[in-house]
Structure formats: C-alpha cells, structure tokens
Amino acid sequence: MTMAADSKIRLHELVLENGRSASPYVWRIRYALAHKGLAYESVPLGFTEIPKAFDGRFKTVPVLEMGGSMLGESWDIAEYLDREFPDTPKLFSGPAELAMVRLFEAWFLWEVMRRLFGLYALDVHNAARPEDRGYFRRSREARLKGTTLEAFTADRASRLPATREALYPLRTQLARFPFLGGASPNYADYIALGGFHWAASVGTLPLLARDDDGLRAWLERSMDLYGGLGRDPRLKPLFE
Ligand SMILES: N[C@@H](CCC(=O)N[C@@H](CS)C(=O)NCC(=O)O)C(=O)O
Numbered sequence: 001m002t003m004a005a006d007s008k009i010r011l012h013e014l015v016l017e018n019g020r021s022a023s024p025y026v027w028r029i030r031y032a033l034a035h036k037g038l039a040y041e042s043v044p045l046g047f048t049e050i051p052k053a054f055d056g057r058f059k060t061v062p063v064l065e066m067g068g069s070m071l072g073e074s075w076d077i078a079e080y081l082d083r084e085f086p087d088t089p090k091l092f093s094g095p096a097e098l099a100m101v102r103l104f105e106a107w108f109l110w111e112v113m114r115r116l117f118g119l120y121a122l123d124v125h126n127a128a129r130p131e132d133r134g135y136f137r138r139s140r141e142a143r144l145k146g147t148t149l150e151a152f153t154a155d156r157a158s159r160l161p162a163t164r165e166a167l168y169p170l171r172t173q174l175a176r177f178p179f180l181g182g183a184s185p186n187y188a189d190y191i192a193l194g195g196f197h198w199a200a201s202v203g204t205l206p207l208l209a210r211d212d213d214g215l216r217a218w219l220e221r222s223m224d225l226y227g228g229l230g231r232d233p234r235l236k237p238l239f240e
Pocket of ligand 1: 059075
C-alpha cells in the first residue's frame with residue numbers, strides 16, 4: 001500500500017541483548033500489522049530506554065507512532081488499526097468477537113502468563129541488555145515483595161506440570177480448528193503466540209512436552225504465518 005510520508009507507521013518495541021523483540025504485547029501488534037498487511041518501521045528499545053523515549057508519557061511498549069501521534073496499550077492499538085484502516089482485513093469482525101477475545105485474554109493472562117513469569121522471570125533478566133538488568137531485577141523483585149528472582153524460580157521445574165495442564169483449553173480448541181480463531185487466525189491466536197514468543201525468546205527450560213502434538217502443529221502453522229514472521233534462529237526450543 002502507498003502512504004503519505006508522515007503516515008509511516010513506527011512500532012516501538014522491547015529488545016533483548018541479542019536484539020530480539022521479546023514482549024508478548026509487542027508480538028500481538030506485530031501480528032496485527034501483518035494481518036492487516038501494513039508495513040512499519042521497528043524502533044528497538046531496552047527496558048531503561050522506554051520512559052525516556054516518550055518523555056514519561058508511556059511506561060510500557062508497544063507504542064505505535066503514526067502521522068505524528070503516539071498510541072500505547074496493545075488493545076487500544078489493535079482497535080485503532082481496525083478503525084484507521086477499514087479496507088484491510090479486520091482484526092475483529094465486530095464487537096461480539098472483540099468481547100470474546102478480551103475474555104480469552106483475561107483467561108490467558110491469569111492462567112498462562114502468570115505461570116510463565118514463574119518459569120522465566122530470571123531468564124528474562126539474563127537475556128535483557130546488561131544495562132537493563134538492574135532495573136528489571138529491582139522492579140520485579142519489588143513486585144515479588146523482596147523475593148529474589150533466583151529464589152522465585154529455584155524450584156521452577158516443579159511448576160511445569162501445572163503450566164502444561166493450564167494450556168488444556170488451547171489443545172481442545174485446536175483439536176477442532178486449525179487456529180484458536182477457527183479456520184483462520186484471529187487476535188486470540190496472536191495473544192497466545194505472543195506468550196509463546198516470549199517464552200521461546202528467553203526460556204532455558206523447555207515449556208512443552210515432546211508429545212504435545214496439538215500445540216506443536218498449531219505453533220508450526222502459526223510460526224509460518226505472514227512469510228514466517230515468527231521464525232528466528234535465536235529462538236530457544238519450546239519442546240523438551
Ligand atoms: N497493558 C500493556 C502492557 C504492556 C507491557 O506490560 N509491556 C512490557 C513489556 S512485556 C513493558 O513495556 N514493560 C516495561 C517495564 O517493565 O518497565 C499493553 O497491553 O500494551
């Protein structure tokens with residue numbers, strides 16, 4: 001598509017020491033932009049660069065920049081993209097789909113992302129740019145009421161069975177449909193994929209069992225989407 005120079009899209013992202021974009025929320029928007037066929041320029045930031053980059057206006061990424069304006073919060077960005085580019089494939093066919101995907105997100109955050117943090121909190125620290133590690137440790141250990149990242153994750157392997165079990169609803173859905181969204185991927189797929197991208201970007205403990213065929217087939221299919229957008233030799237194995 002052609003766009004006026006000032007309507008060029010920039011996506012502010014969070015990168016690790018190896019340069020890989022790792023935020024599950026940024027990945028949602030990477031997939032949302034690909035779904036809509038929108039080209040963009042990536043602006044890589046480390047944890048400690050985020051507050052400075054926006055004069056304190058945004059504390060988290062993704063931040064979408066377009067036509068001189070900035071927008072934070074992945075949900076706001078997704079809805080904005082559907083509004084602003086009505087002639088491109090829709091992320092949400094209507095308010096009912098949007099509401100159901102929000103329910104999916106609430107479930108995924110509570111049941112899956114929380115558990116992934118329990119597995120990978122120290123791995124994120126170790127994979128972050130060296131200059132960001134102190135901030136990451138301080139901010140996350142404060143959330144853990146002073147428990148160190150090392151103590152928090154020391155017994156992490158014992159949490160794998162419950163984490164794998166928490167993914168059961170995904171397997172049920174994927175036994176019926178090729179994607180969580182049905183015949184083709186929707187924003188629920190991008191939310192879940194974001195979580196797996198995060199785990200695979202940092203995780204030194206494989207998340208999934210070797211025989212998890214349902215999730216494996218979906219992940220293969222999903223990583224291939226949009227010209228293999230998710231494929232990256234820097235990814236760590238998700239399967240043991
Ligand atoms: N509700 C926000 C959450 C975004 C978020 O938490 N981003 C994280 C990266 S995964 C971040 O930018 N963290 C910065 C920090 O921890 O200082 C959204 O949906 O966009």
